[in-house]
Amino acid sequence: MPSPLLVGAVAYTPNVVLIWEGMRDYFADTDAPMDFVLFSNYGRQVDALIAGTIDIAWNTNLAWVRTVGQTNGECRALAMRDTDTVFQTVMVAPAGSGLSGLESLRGRRLALGSQDSAQAAILPVHYLREAGLGTDDVELLRINSDVGKHGDTGRSELDALRAVLDERADAAAIGINTWEAIGREELMPGAFEAFWTSPTYSHCNFTVLPHLAPERSDPWLKALLAMDWENPSHREVLEMEGLRRWVPPELDGYESLFAAVKDQGLSTRW
């Protein structure tokens, strides 16, 4: 039996422990056993991947972009969640606000989530710029909670929504997952409405460096892709991690974030 592959993940809720213990238990029954290490932020995790402390990093899209940057593109992505291939940013405003499209934000206040959240800060600014809207055109209210976790906790997005309710902002940029979490426009009718939704983009992936030989990563990847939603013991882990099945990575879905990071001159850490 080969030595376990070491997977890194960021601990953004207590349930991350349950998720990775479940993954470890699943892989223990395969020919590609694994263990895991939890980090307090993605910066530390990417450092550990590059230093060879871990074999595989469960990275956000921003962590992927930074790993690509720090390895001159030599890293590779093994897989992602089905939900990672169709991630979106949603612009929401009070119901009946009359906002429609990004252009309607001109002269208004937009609440953003954590500065290191691709979905709630980096990409929204990118989309605004693509629409010809700079910081002189839209006043940005940045809510930097949980920096380091790349928006995983969702807290800054909830705070952005609170800012709209408190009339400190006219609109908020949030991830599609947060929009789903509040029940879109259905659970709180009259509270929020979506007035713009971004194109889909890719979110998390399992990242490895070239020194992890395919003989080591292939059996692990094969076992990962074999996890089955219909198997109750697999489903509990899949539900917690927010997917129905693992899929091959869709790297084209990172192009917008690469462009945004370059355009905004973002720091290589957090």
Place this chain on the structure above:
Amino acid sequence: MVTIQPVTAAATSHPTPPAGFLLDVIEQVGRAPRHALVAVPLPPGHGHDVEPAVETLRRWCERTGNELVSSSGNVAQVRCGRRRDPLADLAPDLVPGTRLWMYTNFDCNLACDYCCVRSSPQTARAALGADRVRQLANEAVRAGVSELILTGGEPFLLHDIADLVGSCTDALPTTLLTNGMLFKGRRLEALRQMDRARLTLQISLDSPTAETHDAHRGQGSWDRAVAGIATAKAEGFRVKVAATLPYELTHVVGPFHAFLETLGIPLGDRVIRALAHRGVAEQGVELTVETLIPEVTVTSTGVYWHPVGAEHADQLVTRDIFPLQDAISQVRTQFSAYRADADAAAQWFPCA
């Protein structure tokens, strides 16, 4: 990343709580460990009515894979994620319905002073009957039962005991509980008709000497039980021996094991259980449906939670014996509910 279930519910118009309510809920539940209970303050609406908040919370839980456990006053309990099925936490052989107990009859040639179902020579027979035993055995196979257990009363008092046992062993491996005292004459002939490959006899014996056993079960009963064990083994049956002891003595069993060794009863075929405070027993372990892992038990009057409570109303699950699968499902559902209540109580009443 935050885990979100797909949106499926349709919008309905109803009063809603303040919009910030749901944001607070998401943050609160999102921070909690999976399966933990979270106390959610309910904001009052018009006339201090919290119902709109409860309804919003209920719909939110449905959509996001969480569970609204209860609401009382201005607080609701939300479980982070849906609770685990308590049945999944049981060892496979403990899942209710793995075994099916049947009380063939309630009358007995003995009147043990701790009998959990008050059996005695004066007790009404209340026989389950050959037809129902046969139907239960057949339905048990379809219901996924893996073992049948026949008990009483004393089953060997029944003139048709060989037929009853035969219909069970034809269907599944079977264990027959007996005091082992009646293996003579036509009853010995009945025993000889039984399927040695599919039937185990479980004979009651409480002590390595006659004194303790006879004190509870009647003068001379120990000698006859020991003789019954020897007869059954000589006839080629697998014999298990079951002792019922006061709880404080269940760990003082060295001499008893040594004696059973001399009878050729292997360790795995020795059952030592604590006396239950049920039936005519004046003391013993208190057993309730909330604390007992159920063993689906059928008598002539219905389906009970456990054989130890088979004549007690508090352990009656249903009067409907058939279809057996429904009765088993009912027991499992009830067990899951009790476990959920116990888990909730354990989380809500920490002492330190």
